[in-house]
Amino acid sequence: MKKKIGKNLIIAMSLIFFACCTFGTSFAQDVIKLGVAGAHSGDLASYGLPSVKAAELVVNDINAMGGINGKKVVLLIEDDACKPELGSNVATKLLSAGVDIVMGHICSGATKAALAIYKEENIICMSPSATNPPLTQSGDYPNFYRTIASDDAQARLEVDYALDVLKVKKIAVLHDKGDYGKGLAEFAKQFIENSGGKGQVVLYEGVTPGAVDYSAVVQKIKRSKAEAVIFGGYHPEASKIVMQMRKKRMNTYFISDDGVKDDTFIKVAGKYAEGVYATGPMDTSNNPLAIAATEKHQKTYGADPGAFFLNAYAATQALLNAVDKAGSTEYQAVSNALKTEWVETPLGRIKFDDKGDAIGIGFAMYQVKDGVYVEVSK
Amino acid sequence: MDYFLELFLGGLTRGSIYALIALGYTMVYGIIELINFAHGEIYMIGAFTALIVISVLTMMGMNTIAILVIAGFIAVIYSCAYGYTVEKIAYKPLRRAPRLSALISAIGMSLFLQNYVLLAQTSDFLPFPNLIPDFTFMEPYAHIISSAEVVILITTTIVMILLTVLIKFTKMGKAMRATSQDKDMARLVGIDVDRVISVTFVLGSATAAIGGVLIASHVGMINFYIGFIAGIKAFVAAVLGGIGSIPGAVLGSFVLGWTESFATGYVSSDYEDVFAFVFLVLILIFRPAGILGRTEKHTV
Incomplete structure (x- = not known):
């Protein structure tokens, strides 16, 4: 039928x-x-x-x-x-x-x-x-x-913002090893490297989603002397990393994507979420x-x-x-x-x-x- | 050198997180040779109970230390009740059955508890308040190790020492050791084996609940799935140290924590788990019973 x-x-x-x-x-x-x-x-x-x-x-x-x-x-x-x-x-x-x-x-x-x-x-x-x-x-x-917007538009915006508005030079690019996060991080890395010396990728790493603690990665970010972190991934990992960075008294800029531009991120990270940057679709509502x-x-x-x-x-x-x-x-x-x-x-x-x-x-x-x-x- | 120290301390705290959960695994295994997969879920339930209690107490306006103690206490009681019940429902009827049956029952219990919390609570991540205050005397070291990490480290050590003392020097501990060596013989000399096993489960659940409260407070968020991931790592740590041995679980956890931390720090966090498991395989090749495990004589 x-x-x-x-x-x-x-x-x-x-x-x-x-x-x-x-x-x-x-x-x-x-x-x-x-x-x-x-x-x-x-x-x-x-x-x-x-x-x-x-x-x-x-x-x-x-x-x-x-x-x-x-x-x-x-x-x-x-x-x-x-x-x-x-x-x-x-x-x-x-x-x-x-x-x-x-x-x-x-x-x-x-x-x-x-x-x-x-x-x-x-x-x-x-x-x-x-x-x-x-x-x-x-x-x-x-x-x-x-x-x-094309897939790389978020990465483009994140990199441009870091280099031109925040005026940072050393950037650590992290991702959660997933398709979405890693894809974004790869674009971000490529854009920074092609920025004509304006910026430099000092660290490029994938973190294990769901791990209880990210202190080793956070120490690595600190050692790389990165002024900003660009993270490709979702909010649970982002909030853990941000919280651990702030608890270790690091004021490094944290820039992420629309996987993090989510109210749950703010709810979970609480006061540590303050000042975090995230890209998201333009508001049409x-x-x-x-x-x-x-x-x-x-x-x-x-x-x-x-x-x-x-x-x-x-x-x-x-x-x-x-x-x-x-x-x-x-x-x-x-x-x-x-x-x-x-x-x-x-x-x-x-x-x-x-x-x-x-x-x-x-x-x-x-x-x-x-x-x-x-x-x-x- | 500073960097090395930071990674070392990072590995130590990560290890002590694993250890708090691994202790329960190893205790239960030591007594009845059952890998209690539901253990991670008891840890998760402990964290959830604490969160509910905290929310209520915060509304009543108590100070944080009091809240931490009360929430921890209630979480321990609640988790112990769960541990006790799980043992009675899922493992006791299978005591004479092949070990595989009990193992499958454990996996079933783990899935059941996860989904129960998922349905009864939520699938979202929930924020867990930071109950361990930033001590002022820790401020100069805050960039290396946080107050919460110190508290976890100290708690793990205390719990480990208490458990060792309990097993080595008390009557109950003696009964536990006897039960672990030979259940039938223990029964013949008048030990209430069922009670001993119940006590073991209750103790294991209590450590898991303490872990749940402290770790959730350190990580800052919980959901129904945290028990599974933490449980797997803690299980690996327990095997690494020699399952069944209390100091072994702690040592194994530290070794696992350090392996992960140094692999991340000096190689890449992309391969964190790879290094951890390669290390596990190597240890098991050269010391099949784990670092501190004793090779058991199996009676045929």
């Missing part, structure tokens, strides 16, 4: 797709075709489906107000199930349907597979969720943009556009939005805004508009840098002051 439903769904979806195609081709000059690609089925569907809803909400609003440059926007929705091989299929399919611009894909692997194909045809692609750093930084895909977008989702779909909803909302807005400002869907004009025109989104006011990463999105530095994390100015 389940299979049957699945089959029917596929047939229905392909019918819809064909309907879109025929609709699209017959009025080729009168619509803007926005591709929405990502995982809409399978294990990772929960990452992809919210982006479809976000795109629908934005496009409905725009169409209700008369479209862009007099043209209505239609959505071409395609499912890649987060699989790279399907990602390239979807890209080919969208191109043959005459897509103008793509919002997607969701997973980094599928995005990368699809990008090569979009690049050939000069189609701009913007992902709400692909965080793999080389997608933008390698420079291989000038047609790629994203409305999410007070952004009126974010509140409005969430409310609209609740009204239309009767549920709270899922993962990456706001990122997808912002991506759709940014793309359509660029098309509007460029006056056409021509590659060069839209690229320029993305890089020069600020746009108000639920994630804040954004535009894109030369590599395609969003300026104004990402992480902010927080510091514990009087028992709460407060954003500190850069």
Whole structure:
């Protein structure tokens, strides 16, 4: 029975797709075709489906107000199930349907597979969720943009903050040997080493998570004469290390990540948490556009939005805004508009840098002051 | 040289943390040759009990030393009750069963207690107040060793001496030694073996609870899982020193603490556990019964 439903769904979806195609081709000059690609089925569907809803909400609003440059926007929705091989299929399919611009894909692997194909045809692609750093930084895909910070953004911010704001030279980089913590620490180490002599990694070590005591590592930090510690990992280890450092009367700066920007950290470390720095996603809870977008989702779909909803909302807005400002869907004009025109989104006011990463999105530095994390100015 | 001293002291405190837990392991093993995996959980329950008592007493506005003593006392009583009950429920019915059955029962008890605390309390880390004050006379040395570490070190030594005296010089100790050598013979000469075993469990639980309060206060946080991790390390320490021997457990803990501390300090903390276990393997190759363990004659 389940299979049957699945089959029917596929047939229905392909019918819809064909309907879109025929609709699209017959009025080729009168619509803007926005591709929405990502995982809409399978294990990772929960990452992809919210982006479809976000795109629908934005496009409905725009169409209700008369479209862009007099043209209505239609959505071409395609499912890649987060699989790279399907990602390239979807890209080919969208191109043959005459897509103008793509919002997607969701997973980094599928995005990368699809990008090569979009690049050939000069189609701009913007992902709400692909965080793999080389997608933008390698420079291989000038047609790629994203409305999410890349994996190394936190490490970048931590290192820049330590070197430029705190003005420290000697930095100890620690991690908890986990994927998340070690990945971050490796980026941090690399950024410090490439800082042109501004900073120096005096210690690079992994600590054992869950150990009863970290005094040996703390002594090692002390001996390395590090002025700041950058820690990649989660709050239980961070609070133990900070507490032991402070109990050993060390005032070394402690900078960590969003695994530590957690209220439990402050609760557990208590007075020793004071002054600790941690990066965390920029706060959007007070952004009126974010509140409005969430409310609209609740009204239309009767549920709270899922993962990456706001990122997808912002991506759709940014793309359509660029098309509007460029006056056409021509590659060069839209690229320029993305890089020069600020746009108000639920994630804040954004535009894109030369590599395609969003300026104004990402992480902010927080510091514990009087028992709460407060954003500190850069 | 300073650095060496710091690492040495760091290893010593880490070792004394292990020792407080290892003492209970080794005592129980010495008497009934059972690896009591639930021992780490008793330590965890001790810490949780203390935290609850502390929260209540702090609200009543008592001073910290009084709170520490009362909380420690209640934690000890509570943990002893748990140790006693665990023995009666999980081990006593299996006394005549093969040793493997009792071992599996112990693992089951450990899992049960962990999940019981997880459900009854929380899975989050809870802050544990720092009850051991920073002594003013310790301030010049605070950068090397903290007051809490000194307190743990002294407590471990006292507990070790008390246990050794108890086993060597009291009537109960004599009964314990007799039971550990031959249960049936001990019964024949009129020793209440069940009572001796109960007392052993109660004593072991008491040391675990003391450890729980002091270590939690030093580390500053607890959750339901702390008993498992600390228990594994303490078990290794007990084996290293020669399981069944009280001074051996303490020595083994110190050796383990130093190995970890020096490995971290001079090599890398990435390999802390690797060094600890390589050391364990080496010791067991050359001294299969542990550093202070006596090779037992097994009657066939």
